[in-house]
Amino acid sequence: MDIFANLLLGLQTSMTPVNLLYALIGCFLGTAIGVLPGLGPAATIAMLLPATFAMPPVTALIMLAGIFYGAQYGGSTTAILVNLPGETSSVVTALDGHQMARQGKAGRALATAALASFFAGTVCTLLIALFAPPLAEVALKFGPAEYFSLMVLGLIASIVLAHGSILHALGMIVLGLLLGLIGTDVNSGLQRYTFDLPELSDGIGFVIVAMGMFGIGEIVANLQQEASRDVSINEVKGLWPTKQDFRRMVAPTLRGTALGSILGILPGGGAALASFGAYALEKKVSRNRHEFGKGAIEGVAAPESANNAGAQMSFIPMLTLGIPANPVMALMIGAMIIQGIQPGPSVMTEQPALFWGLIASMWIGNLMLLVLNLPLIGMWVKMITIPYRYLFPMIIVFCAIGVFSLNNAHFDVYLMALFGVIGYVFKKLDCEPAPLLLGFILGPMMEEFLRRALLLSKGDPLVLLTRPISAGMLALALILLALVLLPSFSVTREEAFQEE
Amino acid sequence: MIRVRAEKDFWAGLLYVLLAAAFLWLGRDLKMGAASRMGPGYFPLTLSWILGAFGVISIVRSFVAQGSPVGRIAWKQLGLITAAVMAFGFLIDTAGLVFALPALVIISALASQQSVYDFKSLLVLVGLTVFCILVFVKGLGVPMPILGSWFEHAAVIAPQR
Numbered sequence: 318m319d320i321f322a323n324l325l326l327g328l329q330t331s332m333t334p335v336n337l338l339y340a341l342i343g344c345f346l347g348t349a350i351g352v353l354p355g356l357g358p359a360a361t362i363a364m365l366l367p368a369t370f371a372m373p374p375v376t377a378l379i380m381l382a383g384i385f386y387g388a389q390y391g392g393s394t395t396a397i398l399v400n401l402p403g404e405t406s407s408v409v410t411a412l413d414g415h416q417m418a419r420q421g422k423a424g425r426a427l428a429t430a431a432l433a434s435f436f437a438g439t440v441c442t443l444l445i446a447l448f449a450p451p452l453a454e455v456a457l458k459f460g461p462a463e464y465f466s467l468m469v470l471g472l473i474a475s476i477v478l479a480h481g482s483i484l485h486a487l488g489m490i491v492l493g494l495l496l497g498l499i500g501t502d503v504n505s506g507l508q509r510y511t512f513d514l515p516e517l518s519d520g521i522g523f524v525i526v527a528m529g530m531f532g533i534g535e536i537v538a539n540l541q542q543e544a545s546r547d548v549s550i551n552e553v554k555g556l557w558p559t560k561q562d563f564r565r566m567v568a569p570t571l572r573g574t575a576l577g578s579i580l581g582i583l584p585g586g587g588a589a590l591a592s593f594g595a596y597a598l599e600k601k602v603s604r605n606r607h608e609f610g611k612g613a614i615e616g617v618a619a620p621e622s623a624n625n626a627g628a629q630m631s632f633i634p635m636l637t638l639g640i641p642a643n644p645v646m647a648l649m650i651g652a653m654i655i656q657g658i659q660p661g662p663s664v665m666t667e668q669p670a671l672f673w674g675l676i677a678s679m680w681i682g683n684l685m686l687l688v689l690n691l692p693l694i695g696m697w698v699k700m701i702t703i704p705y706r707y708l709f710p711m712i713i714v715f716c717a718i719g720v721f722s723l724n725n726a727h728f729d730v731y732l733m734a735l736f737g738v739i740g741y742v743f744k745k746l747d748c749e750p751a752p753l754l755l756g757f758i759l760g761p762m763m764e765e766f767l768r769r770a771l772l773l774s775k776g777d778p779l780v781l782l783t784r785p786i787s788a789g790m791l792a793l794a795l796i797l798l799a800l801v802l803l804p805s806f807s808v809t810r811e812e813a814f815q816e817e
Numbered sequence: 818m819i820r821v822r823a824e825k826d827f828w829a830g831l832l833y834v835l836l837a838a839a840f841l842w843l844g845r846d847l848k849m850g851a852a853s854r855m856g857p858g859y860f861p862l863t864l865s866w867i868l869g870a871f872g873v874i875s876i877v878r879s880f881v882a883q884g885s886p887v888g889r890i891a892w893k894q895l896g897l898i899t900a901a902v903m904a905f906g907f908l909i910d911t912a913g914l915v916f917a918l919p920a921l922v923i924i925s926a927l928a929s930q931q932s933v934y935d936f937k938s939l940l941v942l943v944g945l946t947v948f949c950i951l952v953f954v955k956g957l958g959v960p961m962p963i964l965g966s967w968f969e970h971a972a973v974i975a976p977q978r
Contacts, residue, residue: 488833488871495864502857537898540928541891706931710922717905722959730906734899746829764860776853
């Protein structure tokens with residue numbers, strides 16, 4: 318079968334000493350930064366992105382993917398050990414994982430998280446290898462109208478599945494789209510919203526927006542409540558789960574993987590919803606449901622496998638369609654563009670080594686995390702205990718150096734400071750930065766596809782509705798939106814996220 | 818008596834309206850064009866109107882729906898962190914990394930009540946500066962001046978840019 322030839326090509330690409338080394342460095346750095354409380358995968362990738370600019374594309378993407386899994390993984394470690402989930406997807410892991418840690422079973426909780434994640438990662442690598450090619454095939458038949466509608470669907474889905482106010486998420490998307498248009502209009506060559514500044518004629522770098530909003534803005538918010546941030550941890554021992562633990566892990570891991578895989582494909586689903594969903598499901602079906610919230614191993618295995626499955630499956634829309642499902646994928650797309658690769662269905666046919674190398678490296682990265690992280694747990698514990706007062710200036714330093722190194726322009730550093738302010742203000746108003754970043758990435762693409770679609774239809778906007786696939790996607794987006802606005806559904810949605 | 822119930826909705830809505838107005842005003846010279854030949858203004862101006870509409874809805878809602886207050890704004894932290902980043906941006910070319918980095922660290926550290934100024938923190942600062950020079954400038958080859966343009970005449974110590 319083809320898939321084996323493809324995976325073989327992928328393994329050949331990803332198993333070169335250089336790529337293995339960078340996968341390892343990525344996993345290591347990702348975990349190291351991911352365990353630091355308050356730094357999730359998006360901020361970690363944004364911070365480390367500039368380090369990959371000089372690398373060949375495959376190596377850069379493999380390292381970034383490694384950083385992504387590593388940061389995700391590190392977030393779980395922090396959630397379990399100190400009850401400080403760095404990102405939404407490890408919030409539920411903290412519920413039972415931290416209880417286990419308080420009962421002296423921290424080692425077993427960490428091992429459970431690692432094994433469940435690894436299992437989910439393995440399954441999802443195979444799923445991606447199976448489903449990405451046919452999807453890319455379909456996507457190649459898409460015209461501009463389909464692409465435009467798909468992006469609308471993606472943006473709507475990303476807010477339906479996220480949490481927080483729908484209205485503000487919509488507002489942030491539109492604002493992101495607008496910010497993305499700053500720069501030179503490709504068709505007319507006119508400068509839009511550049512204030513005649515040459516620095517803005519190429520538009521604003523998305524790394525600047527991401528680092529400003531996720532990095533700097535977050536730091537100000539953290540400093541405001543810094544008293545509650547200091548941490549102390551018990552010693553971690555007894556890593557290996559018992560036979561009975563294993564028996565209790567199997568079914569939740571399988572269910573978590575399945576649920577996470579399904580939710581992960583949906584745009585905007587990604588890891589957060591998957592882990593919430595899996596936890597809720599286990600709580601309903603588990604025989605040990607009375608133990609939930611008091612240190613049930615199922616409460617760690619299920620969300621961790623789901624979270625990893627969801628995170629990995631979110632590569633599918635990115636790889637096949639060039640559409641980001643979450644901010645991390647938006648950053649990956651940005652990285653590809655910087656490397657001169659136009660993300661989309663053609664990547665698979667034009668750059669098979671890159672495509673399959675990245676997929677194969679996913680499994681390798683998961684394996685590395687398993688063997689790298691458990692023995693090094695003592696080191697991660699030390700990292701968690703670094704006081705925040707040492708940490709935050711360093712984070713700003715890395716952000717500033719990273720942004721400066723993009724173009725060697727101090728203007729970019731000023732812009733990052735500005736987006737830091739914007740990020741903080743919006744955070745205070747409960748407006749999430751993630752939809753803004755998605756809109757920011759998609760803005761120029763949406764304009765281009767809409768322009769082409771309307772050009773082909775001679776200005777008739779009905780083209781979006783007369784082409785069946787396009788109409789179907791718009792209808793789906795409308796249904797999703799209607800669902801969230803219906804009172805009964807919003808109640809369930811609130812419940813799903815209330816445990817935060 | 819009408820009053821704002823959901824403060825966050827109100828301010829977010831106002832922000833959307835103001836930003837939409839700014840985008841409309843700044844884009845006032847962009848041609849709309851026709852749908853079949855979209856001008857440079859077509860997409861941004863349409864989006865600005867949509868953003869403004871969301872803003873108005875949010876403001877209206879803030880009078881009806883219940884919501885939480887905005888809470889205290891951390892002006893001091895916000896100002897200091899922003900100033901620290903700006904100082905880095907200003908000093909990196911002129912004074913060079915050896916000055917820009919400590920300036921960033923020292924100004925931003927003022928934002929935390931828990932910062933301590935002792936020998937150990939000084940060591941951390943020196944260590945961090947050396948680390949960044951070794952890793953970013955020497956290791957990764959980021960073209961950052963270790964000493965900036967202010968020192969160009971001191972040819973003995975200034976590295977060539």
